[in-house]
Amino acid sequence: MNGDEATMARLMRAAQQGDRQAYAVLLEQAAKWLRRYFRKRIAAEKLDDLVQDVLLSLHGKRATYDPARPFFPWLAAIARYRWVDQLRAEYRTQTQELLEDTASEDSGEEPVMARVSLERLFDQLPPAQVEAIELVKIEGCSVAEASERTGQSPSLIKVNIHRGLRKLAAIIEKAS
Amino acid sequence: MDDATQALIDRITADTAPVRPLRKGRGLALAGLAFVVTLVAMLFLLGARHGLMTGHVSVDFLVANGLLLMLGLSCVTSVVAMASPQVGAGHDGPKWAIAMAGVLPAAGILAATAPDGVGLMHVEGVHCMVLGLAASVLIAAALFAWLRRGAPVSQRLAGFYLGVGSGALGSVANGMACADDSIAHLGIWHVAPVVIGALVARYVIARWLRW
Structure with a gap:
Protein backbone atom coordinates (compact mmCIF):
# COMPACT_ATOMS: atom_id res chain seq x y z
CA MET A 1 0.00 0.00 0.00
CA ASN A 2 1.40 3.36 -1.06
CA GLY A 3 0.37 6.02 1.46
CA ASP A 4 0.55 8.91 -0.98
CA GLU A 5 -1.66 11.98 -0.87
CA ALA A 6 -4.25 10.79 -3.39
CA THR A 7 -4.59 7.35 -1.79
CA MET A 8 -4.85 8.74 1.74
CA ALA A 9 -7.45 11.30 0.69
CA ARG A 10 -9.49 8.56 -0.98
CA LEU A 11 -9.22 6.32 2.07
CA MET A 12 -10.25 9.16 4.36
CA ARG A 13 -13.32 9.90 2.25
CA ALA A 14 -14.25 6.22 2.44
CA ALA A 15 -13.61 6.21 6.19
CA GLN A 16 -15.95 9.16 6.65
CA GLN A 17 -18.62 7.09 4.92
CA GLY A 18 -18.07 4.27 7.43
CA ASP A 19 -15.81 1.94 5.40
CA ARG A 20 -13.97 0.02 8.16
CA GLN A 21 -11.46 -1.67 5.91
CA ALA A 22 -10.43 1.59 4.30
CA TYR A 23 -10.23 3.20 7.73
CA ALA A 24 -7.98 0.45 9.10
CA VAL A 25 -5.60 0.84 6.16
CA LEU A 26 -5.64 4.61 6.52
CA LEU A 27 -4.84 4.44 10.25
CA GLU A 28 -1.99 2.00 9.69
CA GLN A 29 -0.49 4.22 7.00
CA ARG A 36 8.56 9.23 10.71
CA TYR A 37 7.13 12.70 11.18
CA PHE A 38 7.86 12.88 14.90
CA ARG A 39 11.06 10.91 15.15
CA LYS A 40 13.61 13.68 15.48
CA ARG A 41 11.26 15.89 17.43
CA ILE A 42 10.18 13.77 20.37
CA ALA A 43 12.01 11.57 22.85
CA ALA A 44 12.05 8.02 21.50
CA GLU A 45 10.23 6.54 24.50
CA LYS A 46 7.37 9.01 24.01
CA LEU A 47 6.97 8.39 20.30
CA ASP A 48 4.39 5.59 20.50
CA ASP A 49 2.26 7.51 23.00
CA LEU A 50 2.25 10.56 20.79
CA VAL A 51 1.40 8.58 17.65
CA GLN A 52 -1.50 6.90 19.46
CA ASP A 53 -2.65 10.23 20.83
CA VAL A 54 -2.78 11.67 17.30
CA LEU A 55 -4.63 8.60 15.98
CA LEU A 56 -7.26 9.06 18.69
CA SER A 57 -7.55 12.74 17.81
CA LEU A 58 -7.83 11.86 14.13
CA HIS A 59 -10.66 9.48 15.00
CA GLY A 60 -12.46 11.93 17.26
CA LYS A 61 -12.19 14.78 14.77
CA ARG A 62 -12.48 12.85 11.50
CA ALA A 63 -15.53 14.87 10.52
CA THR A 64 -13.33 17.98 10.31
CA TYR A 65 -11.50 16.61 7.28
CA ASP A 66 -12.81 18.39 4.21
CA PRO A 67 -12.91 15.83 1.36
CA ALA A 68 -12.24 18.62 -1.12
CA ARG A 69 -8.86 19.39 0.45
CA PRO A 70 -5.57 17.50 0.73
CA PHE A 71 -5.22 14.95 3.53
CA PHE A 72 -1.67 15.38 4.80
CA PRO A 73 -1.87 19.11 5.69
CA VAL A 84 3.02 21.07 20.99
CA ASP A 85 0.55 19.88 23.61
CA GLN A 86 2.94 17.15 24.66
CA LEU A 87 5.94 19.49 24.75
CA ARG A 88 3.99 21.91 26.90
CA ALA A 89 2.76 19.22 29.25
CA GLU A 90 6.16 17.72 29.90
CA TYR A 91 8.74 19.43 31.99
CA ARG A 92 11.33 16.76 31.87
CA THR A 93 11.74 13.80 29.58
CA GLN A 94 14.32 11.10 29.93
CA THR A 95 15.41 10.36 26.47
CA GLN A 96 17.16 7.65 24.62
CA GLU A 97 19.15 8.22 21.53
CA LEU A 98 17.08 10.04 18.95
CA LEU A 99 16.60 8.30 15.67
CA GLU A 100 18.02 9.83 12.56
CA ASP A 101 15.49 9.83 9.75
CA THR A 102 12.67 12.28 9.13
CA ALA A 103 9.25 12.17 7.51
CA SER A 104 10.37 13.78 4.30
CA GLU A 105 13.35 11.53 3.68
CA ASP A 106 11.47 8.39 2.70
CA SER A 107 8.31 9.92 1.41
CA GLY A 108 7.24 10.10 -2.18
CA GLU A 109 5.63 13.49 -1.60
CA GLU A 110 8.63 15.54 -0.56
CA PRO A 111 7.38 19.04 -1.43
CA VAL A 112 4.14 18.51 0.49
CA MET A 113 5.92 16.90 3.45
CA ALA A 114 8.51 19.64 3.58
CA ARG A 115 5.76 22.24 3.80
CA VAL A 116 4.06 20.51 6.72
CA SER A 117 7.20 19.32 8.54
CA LEU A 118 8.00 20.18 12.13
CA GLU A 119 11.27 21.75 10.97
CA ARG A 120 9.21 24.50 9.34
CA LEU A 121 7.73 25.32 12.72
CA PHE A 122 11.14 25.56 14.35
CA ASP A 123 12.30 27.77 11.48
CA GLN A 124 9.86 30.41 12.76
CA LEU A 125 11.54 30.56 16.18
CA PRO A 126 14.72 32.37 17.21
CA PRO A 127 17.67 29.91 17.50
CA ALA A 128 17.96 30.42 21.27
CA GLN A 129 14.35 29.31 21.77
CA VAL A 130 14.80 26.29 19.50
CA GLU A 131 17.94 25.31 21.38
CA ALA A 132 16.24 25.60 24.78
CA ILE A 133 13.21 23.56 23.67
CA GLU A 134 15.30 20.89 21.99
CA LEU A 135 17.57 20.40 24.99
CA VAL A 136 14.99 20.50 27.77
CA LYS A 137 11.76 19.31 26.17
CA ILE A 138 13.02 16.86 23.59
CA GLU A 139 16.39 15.58 24.81
CA GLY A 140 15.36 15.71 28.45
CA CYS A 141 18.19 17.82 29.87
CA SER A 142 17.61 19.73 33.08
CA VAL A 143 17.46 23.52 32.93
CA ALA A 144 20.88 23.65 34.58
CA GLU A 145 22.38 21.27 32.01
CA ALA A 146 20.83 23.21 29.15
CA SER A 147 22.17 26.42 30.64
CA GLU A 148 25.65 24.97 30.81
CA ARG A 149 25.54 23.66 27.25
CA THR A 150 24.14 26.80 25.65
CA GLY A 151 25.64 29.57 27.77
CA GLN A 152 22.15 30.94 28.43
CA SER A 153 21.30 31.63 32.08
CA PRO A 154 18.79 29.21 33.71
CA SER A 155 16.12 31.89 33.85
CA LEU A 156 16.70 32.71 30.19
CA ILE A 157 16.33 29.02 29.32
CA LYS A 158 12.94 28.98 31.09
CA VAL A 159 11.83 32.20 29.39
CA ASN A 160 12.93 30.89 25.99
CA ILE A 161 11.05 27.62 26.50
CA HIS A 162 7.91 29.45 27.60
CA ARG A 163 8.00 31.93 24.73
CA GLY A 164 8.99 29.31 22.18
CA LEU A 165 6.17 26.95 23.09
CA ARG A 166 3.68 29.79 23.11
CA LYS A 167 4.78 30.79 19.64
CA LEU A 168 4.67 27.19 18.40
CA ALA A 169 1.09 26.92 19.62
CA ALA A 170 0.20 30.06 17.69
CA ILE A 171 1.71 28.99 14.36
CA ILE A 172 0.54 25.40 14.09
CA GLU A 173 -1.11 25.99 10.70
CA LYS A 174 1.80 27.94 9.28
CA ALA A 175 3.46 26.29 6.29
CA SER A 176 6.42 28.56 5.59
CA MET B 1 4.10 -1.28 13.97
CA ASP B 2 4.00 -1.93 17.74
CA ASP B 3 1.26 -4.07 19.27
CA ALA B 4 -0.30 -1.27 21.30
CA THR B 5 -0.77 0.93 18.23
CA GLN B 6 -2.17 -1.98 16.23
CA ALA B 7 -4.56 -2.80 19.08
CA LEU B 8 -5.66 0.83 19.18
CA ILE B 9 -6.29 0.82 15.43
CA ASP B 10 -8.34 -2.37 15.77
CA ARG B 11 -10.37 -0.81 18.57
CA ILE B 12 -10.96 2.42 16.67
CA THR B 13 -12.03 0.71 13.46
CA ALA B 14 -14.36 -1.63 15.36
CA ASP B 15 -16.63 1.24 16.27
CA THR B 16 -16.38 3.18 13.05
CA ALA B 17 -19.57 4.87 11.99
CA PRO B 18 -20.22 7.21 9.07
CA VAL B 19 -19.68 10.88 9.87
CA ARG B 20 -20.90 13.95 8.04
CA PRO B 21 -17.92 16.10 7.04
CA LEU B 22 -17.91 19.56 8.56
CA ARG B 23 -18.74 21.73 5.55
CA LYS B 24 -17.79 25.38 5.60
CA GLY B 25 -21.11 26.29 4.01
CA ARG B 26 -23.05 24.86 6.94
CA GLY B 27 -20.96 26.84 9.40
CA LEU B 28 -21.56 30.04 7.46
CA ALA B 29 -25.27 29.25 7.24
CA LEU B 30 -25.41 28.69 11.01
CA ALA B 31 -23.69 32.01 11.72
CA GLY B 32 -25.86 33.75 9.10
CA LEU B 33 -29.01 32.36 10.66
CA ALA B 34 -27.89 33.56 14.11
CA PHE B 35 -27.28 37.03 12.66
CA VAL B 36 -30.67 37.20 10.90
CA VAL B 37 -32.51 36.01 14.01
CA THR B 38 -30.66 38.63 16.08
CA LEU B 39 -31.43 41.34 13.54
CA VAL B 40 -35.13 40.49 13.41
CA ALA B 41 -35.28 40.30 17.22
CA MET B 42 -33.65 43.72 17.58
CA LEU B 43 -36.01 45.29 15.03
CA PHE B 44 -39.00 43.63 16.69
CA LEU B 45 -38.03 44.63 20.21
CA LEU B 46 -36.60 48.11 19.58
CA GLY B 47 -38.13 49.09 16.25
CA ALA B 48 -36.32 50.15 13.10
CA ARG B 49 -34.50 53.45 13.29
CA HIS B 50 -35.91 56.43 11.45
CA GLY B 51 -35.20 56.33 7.72
CA LEU B 52 -34.00 52.72 7.64
CA MET B 53 -36.94 51.40 5.64
CA THR B 54 -36.96 54.34 3.22
CA GLY B 55 -33.19 54.43 2.72
CA HIS B 56 -32.80 57.89 4.21
CA VAL B 57 -29.77 57.31 6.39
CA SER B 58 -26.66 59.38 6.95
CA VAL B 59 -23.26 58.77 5.40
CA ASP B 60 -21.77 58.23 8.89
CA PHE B 61 -24.36 55.52 9.54
CA LEU B 62 -23.52 53.77 6.27
CA VAL B 63 -19.76 53.99 6.72
CA ALA B 64 -19.77 52.86 10.37
CA ASN B 65 -22.17 49.97 9.92
CA GLY B 66 -20.63 49.01 6.58
CA LEU B 67 -17.18 48.72 8.17
CA LEU B 68 -18.55 46.77 11.13
CA LEU B 69 -20.45 44.44 8.78
CA MET B 70 -17.35 43.74 6.70
CA LEU B 71 -15.33 43.19 9.87
CA GLY B 72 -17.94 40.78 11.18
CA LEU B 73 -18.17 38.82 7.92
CA SER B 74 -14.41 38.58 7.64
CA CYS B 75 -14.04 37.22 11.18
CA VAL B 76 -16.97 34.84 10.90
CA THR B 77 -15.56 33.38 7.67
CA SER B 78 -12.20 32.78 9.34
CA VAL B 79 -13.74 31.28 12.48
CA VAL B 80 -15.77 28.84 10.40
CA ALA B 81 -12.65 27.84 8.43
CA MET B 82 -10.61 27.40 11.61
CA ALA B 83 -12.82 24.50 12.70
CA SER B 84 -11.12 22.40 10.00
CA PRO B 85 -7.36 22.65 10.59
CA GLN B 86 -4.89 22.66 7.72
CA VAL B 87 -1.19 23.40 7.64
CA GLY B 88 -0.87 26.24 5.15
CA ALA B 89 -4.22 27.81 5.96
CA GLY B 90 -3.81 31.54 6.44
CA HIS B 91 -6.15 33.46 8.70
CA ASP B 92 -4.82 36.96 8.13
CA GLY B 93 -7.86 38.47 6.40
CA PRO B 94 -9.55 39.71 9.57
CA LYS B 95 -6.36 41.52 10.61
CA TRP B 96 -6.76 43.90 7.69
CA ALA B 97 -10.46 44.31 8.41
CA ILE B 98 -9.61 45.13 12.05
CA ALA B 99 -7.07 47.70 10.88
CA MET B 100 -9.66 49.32 8.61
CA ALA B 101 -12.34 49.37 11.30
CA GLY B 102 -9.77 50.89 13.67
CA VAL B 103 -10.43 54.18 11.90
CA LEU B 104 -13.86 54.31 13.54
CA PRO B 105 -12.86 54.62 17.21
CA ALA B 106 -10.08 57.03 16.27
CA ALA B 107 -12.60 59.27 14.49
CA GLY B 108 -15.09 58.79 17.32
CA ILE B 109 -12.65 59.86 20.03
CA LEU B 110 -11.49 62.85 17.99
CA ALA B 111 -15.08 63.97 17.41
CA ALA B 112 -16.13 63.38 21.02
CA THR B 113 -13.19 65.29 22.51
CA ALA B 114 -13.38 68.22 20.05
CA PRO B 115 -14.28 71.61 21.63
CA ASP B 116 -17.89 71.22 20.47
CA GLY B 117 -17.93 67.44 21.06
CA VAL B 118 -20.24 65.51 23.37
CA GLY B 119 -17.42 64.14 25.53
CA LEU B 120 -16.40 60.55 26.00
CA MET B 121 -19.06 59.46 28.49
CA HIS B 122 -22.79 59.61 28.02
CA VAL B 123 -25.60 57.38 29.23
CA GLU B 124 -27.12 56.74 25.80
CA GLY B 125 -23.76 55.45 24.67
CA VAL B 126 -23.51 52.95 27.51
CA HIS B 127 -27.08 51.84 26.77
CA CYS B 128 -26.15 51.27 23.12
CA MET B 129 -23.02 49.35 24.09
CA VAL B 130 -25.01 47.00 26.33
CA LEU B 131 -27.55 46.40 23.55
CA GLY B 132 -24.74 45.70 21.09
CA LEU B 133 -23.22 43.19 23.49
CA ALA B 134 -26.58 41.52 24.07
CA ALA B 135 -27.09 41.30 20.31
CA SER B 136 -23.76 39.54 19.89
CA VAL B 137 -24.54 36.65 22.27
CA LEU B 138 -26.48 34.42 19.84
CA ILE B 139 -23.91 34.88 17.06
CA ALA B 140 -21.07 34.14 19.49
CA ALA B 141 -22.91 31.03 20.71
CA ALA B 142 -23.35 29.76 17.14
CA LEU B 143 -19.66 30.26 16.36
CA PHE B 144 -18.64 28.68 19.65
CA ALA B 145 -20.79 25.62 18.96
CA TRP B 146 -19.26 25.33 15.50
CA LEU B 147 -15.71 25.51 16.82
CA ARG B 148 -16.47 22.96 19.54
CA ARG B 149 -17.63 20.53 16.85
CA GLY B 150 -14.47 21.23 14.90
CA ALA B 151 -10.78 20.98 15.68
CA PRO B 152 -9.36 24.51 16.00
CA VAL B 153 -5.61 24.34 16.55
CA SER B 154 -5.14 28.06 17.23
CA GLN B 155 -7.62 28.57 20.03
CA ARG B 156 -6.52 32.04 21.06
CA LEU B 157 -6.79 33.42 17.56
CA ALA B 158 -10.06 31.58 16.96
CA GLY B 159 -11.43 32.98 20.23
CA PHE B 160 -10.27 36.47 19.34
CA TYR B 161 -11.93 36.36 15.91
CA LEU B 162 -15.06 34.89 17.46
CA GLY B 163 -15.29 37.86 19.84
CA VAL B 164 -14.54 40.47 17.18
CA GLY B 165 -16.92 38.92 14.66
CA SER B 166 -19.86 38.43 16.99
CA GLY B 167 -19.31 41.86 18.56
CA ALA B 168 -19.23 43.54 15.15
CA LEU B 169 -22.34 41.78 13.84
CA GLY B 170 -24.16 42.36 17.14
CA SER B 171 -23.31 46.04 16.84
CA VAL B 172 -24.64 46.14 13.28
CA ALA B 173 -27.90 44.52 14.42
CA ASN B 174 -28.21 47.10 17.20
CA GLY B 175 -27.28 49.84 14.75
CA MET B 176 -30.45 49.19 12.75
CA ALA B 177 -32.43 50.39 15.76
CA CYS B 178 -30.12 53.14 17.05
CA ALA B 179 -31.11 56.67 16.06
CA ASP B 180 -27.83 58.41 16.91
CA ASP B 181 -25.84 58.98 13.72
CA SER B 182 -22.98 61.03 15.11
CA ILE B 183 -19.52 59.67 14.49
CA ALA B 184 -18.67 60.31 18.15
CA HIS B 185 -21.44 57.90 19.15
CA LEU B 186 -20.90 55.30 16.42
CA GLY B 187 -17.11 55.35 16.65
CA ILE B 188 -17.03 54.77 20.41
CA TRP B 189 -20.17 53.04 21.57
CA HIS B 190 -20.81 50.86 18.55
CA VAL B 191 -17.19 49.71 18.51
CA ALA B 192 -17.05 49.06 22.26
CA PRO B 193 -18.93 45.69 21.95
CA VAL B 194 -16.29 44.58 19.45
CA VAL B 195 -13.45 45.39 21.84
CA ILE B 196 -15.18 43.84 24.86
CA GLY B 197 -16.20 40.77 22.85
CA ALA B 198 -12.64 40.33 21.59
CA LEU B 199 -11.15 40.51 25.09
CA VAL B 200 -13.70 38.18 26.67
CA ALA B 201 -13.46 35.63 23.87
CA ARG B 202 -9.67 35.76 23.65
CA TYR B 203 -9.03 35.41 27.38
CA VAL B 204 -12.05 33.44 28.61
CA ILE B 205 -13.92 31.62 25.84
CA ALA B 206 -10.75 30.45 24.06
CA ARG B 207 -9.99 28.16 27.03
CA TRP B 208 -13.07 26.10 26.24
CA LEU B 209 -11.99 25.58 22.67
CA ARG B 210 -9.29 23.11 23.65
CA TRP B 211 -9.81 19.54 22.55
Missing part, protein backbone atom coordinates in the same frame (compact mmCIF):
# COMPACT_ATOMS: atom_id res chain seq x y z
CA ALA A 30 -1.06 7.32 9.13
CA ALA A 31 0.67 5.64 12.09
CA LYS A 32 3.71 4.86 9.95
CA TRP A 33 3.79 8.39 8.60
CA LEU A 34 3.44 9.88 12.08
CA ARG A 35 6.32 7.80 13.42
CA TRP A 74 -4.96 18.25 7.76
CA LEU A 75 -3.22 15.34 9.50
CA ALA A 76 -0.10 17.45 10.03
CA ALA A 77 -2.12 20.22 11.71
CA ILE A 78 -3.55 17.68 14.18
CA ALA A 79 -0.10 16.11 14.64
CA ARG A 80 1.53 19.48 15.33
CA TYR A 81 -1.23 20.40 17.77
CA ARG A 82 -0.74 17.20 19.78
CA TRP A 83 3.04 17.53 19.58
